[in-house]
Amino acid sequence: MATEWQMPPSTGQCAAGDRAFEPGDAFRAYLFATPGGYERRDYCLACAPPAGEAPIASWKARHAAPSAPRRRALDVETVYALFEGLAADGPPQQRQLRFVLALLLWRRRVLKLTDTVQEGEQEHWRFAAPSRGDLHVVERPPLAEEEIERLSAQLESLISGQVPIDAVISDASGVANA
């Protein structure tokens, strides 16, 4: 799975193998943390990842028509909903995802970096969401700059091209084998 990070955003079929998506079909995309980085799998609404494989996040979307021009733009509402749904004190993989999502939002000027705070070994980045009046304190994960860059690019390609329905994170906090 180490090279999966270059896979296309959607395979067009349920990862459980029971059906191919038709244009307009709703599905849920699940994001997993793997040794190679993030991996995404889409399941139809009747299926879910096997128990024991806990996703770090998920979102609902619709399958686009194959003839439609591919929408590569990142939907900031989806990203913001994912970001907001992740607890600041969640498991390490979720805290890492939270930081990477904050970077994506910062680059799109949804978030504004106000300052960074060093507390012992831990660095926190503080972001404001001016249009929403929100403030977020985000833990910087203990990763090298280029690793963060790689995860960020990977995540962006996994999330972009979505036609989100609810843009809601549903189970990001239920990582402990629900």
Ligand SMILES: [Zn+2]
């Ligand atoms: Zn299915």
